[in-house]
Amino acid sequence: MCTVCGCGGHSVEDQFKAHLEKTGQAKAAAPLAVLAGAQAHPHGHTHGPACSHEPQDFHIGQGPAGTEVAGMSQARLIEIETDILSKNNDFARANRAALAARGVFATNLVSSPGSGKTTLLCRTIEMLGAQPLGVIEGDQQTTNDADRIRATGAAAIQVNTGKGCHLDGRMVAMALERLPLDPGALLFIENVGNLVCPAAFDLGEDAKVAILSVTEGEDKPLKYPDMFAAAGLAILNKTDLAPHCDVDLGLYEANIRRVNPGIEVLRVSARTGEGMGAWIDWLKRGLAAKAL
Amino acid sequence: MHEMSIAEGIRSVIEDAARAQGFARVTRVRLEIGRFAGVEPQALDFAFDVVMRGSVAEGADLQIIDLPGRAMCFDCAELVEIEHRLDPCPKCGGSRLLPQGGDEMRIKDLEVL
Numbered sequence: 001m002c003t004v005c006g007c008g009g010h011s012v013e014d015q016f017k018a019h020l021e022k023t024g025q026a027k028a029a030a031p032l033a034v035l036a037g038a039q040a041h042p043h044g045h046t047h048g049p050a051c052s053h054e055p056q057d058f059h060i061g062q063g064p065a066g067t068e069v070a071g072m073s074q075a076r077l078i079e080i081e082t083d084i085l086s087k088n089n090d091f092a093r094a095n096r097a098a099l100a101a102r103g104v105f106a107t108n109l110v111s112s113p114g115s116g117k118t119t120l121l122c123r124t125i126e127m128l129g130a131q132p133l134g135v136i137e138g139d140q141q142t143t144n145d146a147d148r149i150r151a152t153g154a155a156a157i158q159v160n161t162g163k164g165c166h167l168d169g170r171m172v173a174m175a176l177e178r179l180p181l182d183p184g185a186l187l188f189i190e191n192v193g194n195l196v197c198p199a200a201f202d203l204g205e206d207a208k209v210a211i212l213s214v215t216e217g218e219d220k221p222l223k224y225p226d227m228f229a230a231a232g233l234a235i236l237n238k239t240d241l242a243p244h245c246d247v248d249l250g251l252y253e254a255n256i257r258r259v260n261p262g263i264e265v266l267r268v269s270a271r272t273g274e275g276m277g278a279w280i281d282w283l284k285r286g287l288a289a290k291a292l
Numbered sequence: 293m294h295e296m297s298i299a300e301g302i303r304s305v306i307e308d309a310a311r312a313q314g315f316a317r318v319t320r321v322r323l324e325i326g327r328f329a330g331v332e333p334q335a336l337d338f339a340f341d342v343v344m345r346g347s348v349a350e351g352a353d354l355q356i357i358d359l360p361g362r363a364m365c366f367d368c369a370e371l372v373e374i375e376h377r378l379d380p381c382p383k384c385g386g387s388r389l390l391p392q393g394g395d396e397m398r399i400k401d402l403e404v405l
Contacts, residue, residue: 076315076319076403076404076405077401077402077403078309078313078315078401078402078403078404079400079401080305080309080398080399080400080401080402081398081399081400081401082305082398082399083396083397083398083399084301084302084305084323084397084398084399085298085301085397086301086305087301087304087305088301164297165294166297168297196294196330197294197297199330200294200329200330200397201294201297222378225377225378226328226330226377229328229377229391257388258378258387258388259377259378260390261366261388261389261390262390
């Protein structure tokens with residue numbers, strides 16, 4: 001319909017014909033050129049006696065793209081409208097479906113290097129006892145972390161990303177092919193220590209868990225907001241060190257919630273075991289929600 | 293830092309489109325990037341030039357369309373537009389804002405030969 005007075009149909013041509021008839025300007029020259037503010041492009045067909053077009057008429061949006069953009073040649077504009085990370089998201093979707101089919105609850109553990117992810121995991125595995133689980137370890141180099149996990153008796157696959165700064169959906173798909181996971185297992189994916197890039201790459205996990213140790217500074221969630229915004233749970237780790245570091249645990253939590261008002265926050269010390277019970281309960285609730 | 297991976301994602305989408313639609317060269321790529329997507333346009337521009345070498349989009353012009361950041365304010369329950377993730381609510385001044393979009397990373401269209 002005409003955006004000037006509301007008359008007419010949906011195409012530009014209908015709108016203007018109706019509008020011009022209504023306003024008595026049907027003989028006005030090339031009114032569409034005024035609307036489009038553009039030069040007429042070649043018509044693409046010849047005008048014989050049977051053609052009803054006026055020679056000055058032209059038609060917008062009939063090229064392959066169905067639209068026109070100033071400065072772009074009509075015949076060569078191809079609409080893509082595809083997510084840049086669509087390949088990654090396809091892998092993540094397949095991972096998520098495969099894990100759901102086995103009733104597995106998967107967490108993607110993200111943090112800076114040195115926040116205590118691997119120590120937290122080793123302690124978690126000890127406390128979980130006979131619970132079936134598997135671990136995917138992401139690092140740029142070495143199998144140190146997978147070796148530490150395997151020392152607890154748990155199955156672990158190390159993914160070395162080389163120069164890469166994050167795990168992606170395909171790496172996790174490859175790791176899952178090699179990792180034996182019982183139905184109803186917990187899967188821990190320990191991402192590369194990096195608070196920036198892993199936020200953007202879905203791996204097919206149920207939740208991202210951001211781990212922040214008390215020595216890193218209360219303003220870290222404000223400095224690296226993307227990761228805390230993407231996480232469902234934040235673990236404030238190494239709380240046993242808090243009295244020695246003059247830190248304000250309340251301010252840590254307030255800053256995390258400022259970036260993500262809906263996030264859950266747990267205060268944990270993997271070393272002393274403080275708060276570990278709440279973390280184990282959180283995992284068991286997640287697993288129960290995935291039960292087949 | 294992951295602009296390189298993003299550029300590789302763009303290359304793979306373009307190569308799929310080139311096979312499907314049969315074009316040999318891309319002269320312009322338009323992206324829509326949300327304000328909260330965590331993408332640095334300058335870094336992406338650089339990565340794009342490097343990653344597209346040897347592809348149908350080598351030397352193509354990259355245009356980035358900036359999409360606004362929107363967030364739900366937990367204090368006044370309004371959907372507001374904000375510039376940065378940590379900006380206060382422009383309506384009530386509240387600081388508890390949950391992003392509701394603005395993390396888009398899309399290839400909008402291509403100009404091809």
